[in-house]
Amino acid sequence: MSDDLDLAALLGEAPRTPDPGFRFDVLSLTAERARRREARQRAFGTTVLFALVGLIFPVAHALGLGLAELQPLVLVASVLGLAYVLALWTLEGPRAVLARSRALLRIR
């Protein structure tokens, strides 16, 4: 029993053929990790965005800008935000009018 291969076999044997179940488990785990990473990045992005939006008024106040001075800026930001939501709705919403165009252009 002094032969290296015998020792190795006693310690644990290598699978003789590639196991499709193992491959499947690896790919599932890989995809799951990728999903989690994307979800984390999305959550981080959302948090940062809302934090920045929340910071607008305190920063403006610190700079001495009142609501009256900020009104045009808020109006423009609101219009842009609304346009963004509508665009998303058109591309990805339940009626997805532009879904086919999006698929053709491969916009993600």
Next chain:
Amino acid sequence: MSAGDEARLIGLARGGDYAAFGRLVDMHQAAVRAFLRRVTGNYADADDLAQEAFARTWDVLNRFDGTSSLRTFICGVAFQYWRRARRSQSRREARETAYADLSETHTEESPERAGQRLALRKAMEELPEDQRAALALCLGQEFTHAEAAEILSLPLGTVKSHVTRGRARLQAALGIAEKSDE
């Protein structure tokens, strides 16, 4: 499969091709799983670690520069995972797992061989981490000493010495087991 084919698959996998990565998994799973089985002594734990190592490899495939083989690269990742897992697990737990593995997965083997395996497992658990890993890599002849040195980030001479001394410890453990069986 040639080195060119492997390089092509690596390129595809870097671009997000899961099928190509699946083929790389098929190519290297035997060596990685064998290494982890020998080093952990538990097939289920070893396969879990191997899956983690392959999944991590997918994440860091861009860091693979091709100076070593992909198999060596994945085993390096697997070694790090094993070391981390080992540190978070108590020695007692590891021993219990090894006993459970003996009873669950090798019921068809003779009591003598089971005794030898147990003796080897105990001897392995008493070895330092690096020595244990060097033995697990080199005993089955899946890896050369140079590859093991690369995986373990150790000098070649140290790996050779680890293998020689470790082999002697395992053989001694088997001798003791054989005497006690008689």
